[in-house]
Amino acid sequence: MDTLLKVTGLNKHFGGLHAIKNVDFELEEGEMRAVIGPNGSGKSTFFNLLSGIYPVDTGTVVFDGYDITDWEPHRIAESGVARTFQLLRMFTEMSVLDNLRIGHHCHVRYSTFAGLFGTGHVAAEEKRIMDEMMDILELIGLADFAHIPASEMSIGQRRLLALGRSIAMRPKLLLLDEPAAGLAPVNVDNIMRIMMTLKERFSLTVVIVEHILKVVMDTCDRISVLDHGEKIAEGTPEEVSNDHAVIEAYLGREMSDEQVKDLLAV
Ligand SMILES: Nc1ncnc2c1ncn2[C@@H]1O[C@H](COP(=O)(O)OP(=O)(O)OP(=O)(O)O)[C@@H](O)[C@H]1O
Numbered sequence: 090m091d092t093l094l095k096v097t098g099l100n101k102h103f104g105g106l107h108a109i110k111n112v113d114f115e116l117e118e119g120e121m122r123a124v125i126g127p128n129g130s131g132k133s134t135f136f137n138l139l140s141g142i143y144p145v146d147t148g149t150v151v152f153d154g155y156d157i158t159d160w161e162p163h164r165i166a167e168s169g170v171a172r173t174f175q176l177l178r179m180f181t182e183m184s185v186l187d188n189l190r191i192g193h194h195c196h197v198r199y200s201t202f203a204g205l206f207g208t209g210h211v212a213a214e215e216k217r218i219m220d221e222m223m224d225i226l227e228l229i230g231l232a233d234f235a236h237i238p239a240s241e242m243s244i245g246q247r248r249l250l251a252l253g254r255s256i257a258m259r260p261k262l263l264l265l266d267e268p269a270a271g272l273a274p275v276n277v278d279n280i281m282r283i284m285m286t287l288k289e290r291f292s293l294t295v296v297i298v299e300h301i302l303k304v305v306m307d308t309c310d311r312i313s314v315l316d317h318g319e320k321i322a323e324g325t326p327e328e329v330s331n332d333h334a335v336i337e338a339y340l341g342r343e344m345s346d347e348q349v350k351d352l353l354a355v
């Protein structure tokens with residue numbers, strides 16, 4: 090297996106707050122990884138550093154063989170890293186389909202096609218893109234709503250749209266920041282299932298941030314645990330769920346084996 094992402098000695102401060110502390114993180118191609126941790130443990134900050142939204146204090150981020158540590162967000166996106174945000178961001182006045190096409194435009198430079206091949210080829214390319222976007226809408230179950238404004242979508246549908254838009258960028262690596270936040274359990278299951286389908290279909294490597302351990306127990310190959318900006322544990326779901334440091338980070342106190350079992354019971 091090839092390493093797709095290698096993060097070494099990553100640090101980030103916000104004033105006096107040491108939000109990410111010396112984090113090492115390595116991802117194999119095709120892996121499905123969860124990053125979990127209590128509120129404020131640095132999960133979103135970690136993603137913001139990987140995607141270039143915040144500058145890194147010290148440390149390196151190597152993606153797909155390139156040192157992307159100091160790259161601008163758009164360049165990181167173009168190189169194959171897509172992300173979703175914890176708080177939904179979309180163009181509510183625009184249709185579901187157009188929201189998806191915006192994601193795609195980050196990937197394809199339109200004028201290049203026009204310049205190279207002339208307008209006939211642009212029309213063909215336009216059609217191909219449209220087919221691809223409709224294909225994604227089918228996969229996320231929103232094809233029937235393609236021409237409806239995003240503002241009319243439910244929270245669950247918007248979460249799916251955010252997922253679809255990140256896929257439209259044709260990434261290699263997908264960073265999902267609490268993609269199921271605010272959803273009822275049945276919708277959480279649905280989005281996790283669709284995410285797994287997309288992962289297989291587009292051969293993605295995925296990192297999913299969650300703060301609920303149970304949500305990622307069945308789906309992820311490995312789990313990394315952050316607490317106060319530090320990586321305190323990493324391993325298979327089974328290894329991590331047997332790690333008392335992890336449980337204590339969540340509850341801030343020592344627990345008996347019985348209490349741990351209760352906490353993890355699905
Ligand atoms: N732009 C910022 N400026 C100052 N402090 C910040 C900034 N972003 C995050 N922080 C702080 O860094 C710490 C980590 O925040 P972060 O949002 O990464 O946590 P999180 O693990 O994603 O939490 P949650 O589960 O609530 O989403 C918190 O103490 C937060 O207040």
Ligand SMILES: [Mg+2]
Pocket residue numbers: 132133134175
């Ligand atoms: Mg967060």
